Amino acid sequence: xxxxTRQQFISENVLFRFLISPNHRIFRHLLLIVFIGIxxxxxxxxxxxxxxxxxxxxxxxxxxxxxxxxxxxxRNRNIAYGLSVLGIxxxxxxxxxxxxxxxxxxxxxxxxFSFLTVLLLAASASIKLFQKGMMDKQxxxxxxxxxxxxxxxxxxxxxxxxxxxxxxxxxxxxxxKDPDKASQVLMKLxxxxxxxxxxxxxxxxxxxxxxxxxxxxxNLEKVRRDSFDFLISKEGxxxxxxxxxxxxxxFVENAVKHNNDAGKSSYVNLYFxxxxxxxxxxxxxxxxxxxxxxxxxxxGLANVKRRLELLFPATHRLNIDxxxxxxxxxxxxxx
Numbered sequence: 001x002x003x004x005t006r007q008q009f010i011s012e013n014v015l016f017r018f019l020i021s022p023n024h025r026i027f028r029h030l031l032l033i034v035f036i037g038i039x040x041x042x043x044x045x046x047x048x049x050x051x052x053x054x055x056x057x058x059x060x061x062x063x064x065x066x067x068x069x070x071x072x073x074x075r076n077r078n079i080a081y082g083l084s085v086l087g088i089x090x091x092x093x094x095x096x097x098x099x100x101x102x103x104x105x106x107x108x109x110x111x112x113f114s115f116l117t118v119l120l121l122a123a124s125a126s127i128k129l130f131q132k133g134m135m136d137k138q139x140x141x142x143x144x145x146x147x148x149x150x151x152x153x154x155x156x157x158x159x160x161x162x163x164x165x166x167x168x169x170x171x172x173x174x175x176x177k178d179p180d181k182a183s184q185v186l187m188k189l190x191x192x193x194x195x196x197x198x199x200x201x202x203x204x205x206x207x208x209x210x211x212x213x214x215x216x217x218x219n220l221e222k223v224r225r226d227s228f229d230f231l232i233s234k235e236g237x238x239x240x241x242x243x244x245x246x247x248x249x250x251f252v253e254n255a256v257k258h259n260n261d262a263g264k265s266s267y268v269n270l271y272f273x274x275x276x277x278x279x280x281x282x283x284x285x286x287x288x289x290x291x292x293x294x295x296x297x298x299x300g301l302a303n304v305k306r307r308l309e310l311l312f313p314a315t316h317r318l319n320i321d322x323x324x325x326x327x328x329x330x331x332x333x334x335x
Contacts, residue, residue: 033058057120060088065124073125074132085121089114170224181223188220196246204242207279211238211272214252218268221256227265236274241335244311248281250304251329255285258327274335281331287324 036057041050072081092114171189174182195213199205211232218230252268259266271282308316308331315334321327 032061036061057116060117061120061124064121065128069125069128073129085118088121089117092117170220174224184223185220188216188223192216192220199245202245205245207238207241207243207272207274210243210245210248211270213246214248214270217249217252218256221268225260225266227261229265229267231267231269233269233271235272238272238274241274241279243279243333244307247304247307248283248331250301251281251283251331254301255283255327255329259285259287261286261288277335279333279335281329281333283329285327287327 037054068081068084072078072084168189171182171185174185192213195209195216199209211234215232218232222228222230248270252270255268259268266286266288268283268285271280271284273280305318308318312333317330317332319330321330
């Protein structure tokens with residue numbers, strides 16, 4: 001669920017909290033009793049026994065709200081509920097002839113009393129249905145939030161071991177060819193893991209920290225490959241900007257993985273630009289003259305696409321251009 005939907009729900013929750021929250025139940029009941037009492041007090045001129053009518057209205061209101069609606073209407077027993085309402089109206093009509101609540105000057109007014117009965121039943125049923133609808137909405141919202149959080153954590157946990165596996169494999173190769181470079185790789189790898197274990201555990205990290213992480217990653221690749229170069233360009237005001245952790249590494253990792261070329265030098269160029277409350281990211285990498293046999297996209301790239309859909313469902317644009325000599329990813333995020 002995006003930020004707009006979350007804020008909209010919170011706003012609605014504040015607006016209707018008085019009618020829903022159990023903490024305000026006593027105040028709601030007191031308000032109802034006072035309201036019915038005031039109405040009957042104003043009608044004392046036509047009601048001979050206002051106390052009896054008051055007791056009847058209160059009993060009718062609460063029996064419908066806590067017995068008939070939950071046990072019949074909420075269980076889709078609509079016919080039984082309708083028959084119950086009809087039975088109440090018949091009892092009201094019959095009893096009205098023997099116990100006239102109105103004074104003798106106005107006579108018996110069964111239609112008016114039946115109308116007030118139906119009005120009270122409709123009001124109490126509407127309040128109960130409204131409360132149930134809002135509670136169901138809140139439950140659905142919480143379930144969606146829980147599902148989204150669990151899915152995001154699962155995707156992030158999938159990215160980390162995938163990246164770690166690649167770098168340990170690189171270090172293993174270098175231990176046989178160049179032990180000194182292997183030592184450098186392991187040292188830099190420890191810095192990367194420190195970032196992943198501590199900083200990336202938070203919901204948001206500084207953009208500058210994530211860029212530094214990418215720089216360490218590309219420096220590792222440069223140590224491993226002599227014919228590799230990279231560029232990181234930063235424009236706009238990047239200070240203080242926060243993003244979800246490890247958002248760009250799958251793109252960069254994918255670029256490094258698929259641009260290794262023994263015949264010519266390869267490159268990965270990254271561009272970051274923050275302006276007008278938007279973050280623009282571009283990753284451009286060279287492509288080898290001979291395509292590798294295994295040219296799968298990798299797990300990390302698919303995961304980050306899913307993370308973007310969950311984190312920025314309506315506020316991101318992702319474009320991928322696959323040309324003959326280069327691969328370009330552009331991502332725009334509304335901050």
